[in-house]
Amino acid sequence: MAEIVDHELHIVMFPWLAFGHMIPFIEVAKHMARKGHRISFVSTPQNIDRLPRISPELTTLIDFVKIPLPAVENLPENAEATSDLTYDKVQYLKKAYDLLREPMTRLLESLAPDFVIYDFVPYWLGPIARNLGIKTAMFSIYIAATLVFTGPTWASMGGDHRKRPEDFTVPPEWVPFKTHVAFPYFAIKRIFDAVEGNASGVSDMHRFGAAEEGADIITLRSSYEVEPEWLKLLEELHQKPVFPVGQLPPPSAGDCNSRDETKSWQRIKQWLDLQRKSSVVYVAFGSEAKPSQDELTKIALGLEKSGLPFFWVLRTQLGSSDTDSVKLPDGFEERVKGRGFVWTTWAPQVSILANDSVGGILTHSGWGSVVEALCFERALILFALLSDQGLNVRFMEEKKMGYPIPRNESDGSFTSDDVAESLRLVLVEEEGKVYRDKAKEMKEVLGNPHLQEQYMDNLLNHMKANRPMTRSNK
Template structure:
């Protein structure tokens, strides 16, 4: 039975100020719009200007809402996303983000919103929404496995028995089945401020917990086709409705860019010149970069691997990043013709979809994982921050990716281990299991019929639980 006008929702989306978060939120926004629902996507002006334009078929239903980011001490004026900042300055972005409370509340008060869907950072949204009789949902872009590792709501809000970095190097007590899901010691040390504090005065882990506690619904980027056991566990750990939204594979034509036509033509011609499945694609996302020592070993490992490669290289995270990284002396000359280093924006989806690309050396951010899996490309894994290490463990368990081997205490590795991992996944008989497993799982990640079923199920819940009465004022 078709929806009537009264069945249509007005949904507000409010992601954290990171493109790895905004892009999945935008994918979900487009799904809502294509089902006929109205969506207001909130972010800061500079972020919205850098996001893809709203598809023409959705301009009547989807709107970008620009909310200026307040100035705060130690935050560069032009920095509105994590990609504009080195890691140690992201804490100041959280301070500015928390100052969005009043303008977001003002927008909600003047809107006719039914639901607001918010990210981990905006732990203060739930009480505001409840006061305005707007339903709220916390949507985590983390996979169910990572959320379950983080723990029940009570543990996130200060009750966790894990207090030291070493405590996070084994699976927690509440996971009832065998798993290797855990951080290496060097991985958790890099991000331990998420657990023990930062300049905002609120830990990331508390933000997750407080946001869960006040939400009417928990949404997670996962599917039963990929993580059935983890979704069941997450439902047991969180005492409120937990709904998977699917993997959110992107539409191939959805990512526009003003320079895409010329850039893609050049890149495509270069990829066309390489043999099928021979090229390694390398990218570490918008929010992190290897250290100089790590970058040097990766570059030398690529050289030793003798494989063709296309490397999207980010040398600096915003103007305040003083640790600019550089390729080794003579590297470009030695790999000339075999490797291409690209230092500006590149259309990742189109590169991954090209027949010549046979593998992806990745940081294992959630969106990159979904894009690679939905296009049948196995991963060579080099996690850097956040949940990336947990994603890597999960993919290794499922034999869909192979890590670059590193010292578990300090994270050190050699160019030889880079070359060995690359060749294993790309060409060696022993690595055939990774190439075949990814092809086997491609449909679970990229099938749009499966994805649509998750969206329909989610929307049925949102409609069935929409506010009975709302308070709106201007």
């Protein structure tokens, strides 16, 4: 125990206000706390109250610090996370988040941590911490391929020749190896405000560059077993240490089944347990976006045509301010009764994926869902909606980790037959065996607890060796 105390670090963690960001941050915090380090996890009150509870043995090492979110015009009241908002309103959340600059400065002054680990959105935090003598790390929930595509600092902070959506549909000039990782035109068009800027006055591209420039080290949810060439190139582009933290795998199947005892889960489990092994398509598109009405209709009709059993976690609205709710085709639920199950409230994704009846997942391709699915050998059918998902699809397609539903490159259109044929290919047909086999192969890599420990130890050893000298004996 004396050794743990001697090497103890105090680390402030400050994620972006999206659960797809906060959850990986809290997983990293838990790994670090288990090694004896103290964590101050900073977020807004509602978000902290909505985070998963941590185990009792970590409560003395992880302190949740609530920092009120300032009100700004056009941001709905009580909206503190991207999941509370439609995509067009997220820019106002960024505007409010940037107003936390002064409160965060005062908080860092009072806490005086050894390190602050921050997300790409608070691009302003690195210089603040440096002026206070605090070491910095930017933690990216995005994989190395995405960070490389965003570019070296000179490019993302204004020097990039890419000015039109078309420019982002090909690999950038600084990637020396052959790859198809780039945005489909329809995918970059949907999020082009990330390049052009938004109501916050700062583009996401600039945020990435400034956050990386202000960090002593770059950390990210990744591993050399999955993307060695991209991690090596990322370090070359930024000329600073890059530490993957591993893939942050979910609990084992046994842990999931023993943990979830709610009535909702029991009802879901009862239905899943009646299905044949590896026969069910799990359908989920995350908490940050939803398909359009046209996309939803075609997905539903495709599921119907496939003839496969499915469990669909359907989100019809994004927050209380979302007036553009989507609905299933008339008579759909009656026609698929017994074979399909539509669930419209929160569902325990990891427990569902852990159930033996599930053979694959139709997913938005967010990396968190990808890792969870592959850790349970679930084959991937890919359908990008927003953010980095278009890049993730190309990355996984290139490595045969998943099969994308065929879509028109220009407008993203597809047919219900495309959906049905993709589902059957990946889950049933001989041609899709490569994706089922790849899921088994990836389980051994992504779900390896020894690898996960090694990545976390590498990062922590570097942090301990490079903490501020004036704090080493506190």
